[in-house]
Structure formats: C-alpha cells, structure tokens
Amino acid sequence: DTAVSQTPKYLVTQMGNDKSIKCEQNLGHDTMYWYKQDSKKFLKIMFSYNNKELIINETVPNRFSPKSPDKAHLNLHINSLELGDSAVYFCASSQPGQFGQPQHFGDGTRLSIL
C-alpha cells in the first residue's frame, strides 16, 4: 500500500499555463508538506499544513497555492507557470505533536516547463 502518493508523476507543460499536483496520504498523519527539489538536488520546504491549517509558508511566490480539502490531502496549484518552476516537487507527511517524527515522502512529481 502506498503511504504518500502524488499524481501525476510527470508533468510537461508550457510557460503561462496553470497546473495542479495532487497528494494523498493514508498514514493518518495530521501534517503534510510540499518541497521543491531543484536541478542541483537542493530540497527546500515550501508549505506545511496541519489538519487543513497553513503552518509554514516559506516565501513562495503567490502563484503557488496549496489547498487542503481534508487532512489526508494536500494539493498544489501553480498559476502562470514559469521556466524556473521546473523541478521535482515532493509531498510529505508526518505526525506532529511528537517532535522529530520523520517525514514520509511521496515519489515526487517532475514538472518540466517548455
């Protein structure tokens, strides 16, 4: 059973388009995250949600908008895509309130902007 699943796995689109990436976790965790991994493999947190409430927003452009319909889902919508948005986006989840719990990651979504 997949613990954290992201769709799609690959996303190729043109500059200026709007796209969404979906994430679902079946671990019963309360907190979910989005990370961006650039071409140099640098992993940086973008957002975190705890039980549908935004907790972390790391100076990400307004074009990126996370949406959490329930605590098992955290989707990422990106407007007006730019070349610099090309990256691998990872969703993750963990159980808060138990500080230091490892985050469980999805397999990533590779976004390529043409």
Add this chain to the structure above:
Amino acid sequence: AQKVTQAQTEISVVEKEDVTLDCVYETRDTTYYLFWYKQPPSGELVFLIRRNSFDEQNEISGRYSWNFQKSTSSFNFTITASQVVDSAVYFCALSEAGRDDKIIFGKGTRLHILP
C-alpha cells in the same frame, strides 16, 4: 539560524570499500533531531535514521552506522563494505523543537559505488 552542511558534493568508491559521508549542523536549540535520507536514482526519498540531540549513542544497522558528536556538531554516516545498490544521493537534515516540524536539508552527497 539552523543550517546543515554536507561538504562532500560527490564521492566515488569501488565496491566493498567503506565510505563515510560527513554532515555538520548549526543550531541554537538544545533540543533538535537529525536525520539521514537516501535518494536512489529512481528518485524517491527514503528515511534512514533519526537521532535526537540528547542521545549521542552511535547507531548501527547492518552495513550502515552513524556517529553523532555534539562536541563537533557532526552526524556522520558510514557505509561498510559498500555495494552498487548504495549508489544514491544522501541527505542529512535537521529539525528544531518548536519549529513546526520544519526539516532543513543539507545539499546532499552523491555517492557512486563502482563495480
């Protein structure tokens, strides 16, 4: 400010050699957690280990071992008798108490195990 430094960008060793991946961290907190994650060529991120700041015991898991030294702010990772399947990017990471479970990752070390 919290920071994780992995000075080794890329390492290549021949299979069966031992290899150590270095990790140095900075934090002002006395309570924190350190992690290692593996990212194989297939791209997924795999959790390897978590260590809290109050537990300096070294950990061994099969061919993997971790050396945590608060005196030098280091959390190094050693693979003994390396295998080709160990080829991956390895990330060291830090999480501070009261920081909303935010994890700061190092830039990773790409490890090549040559047959």
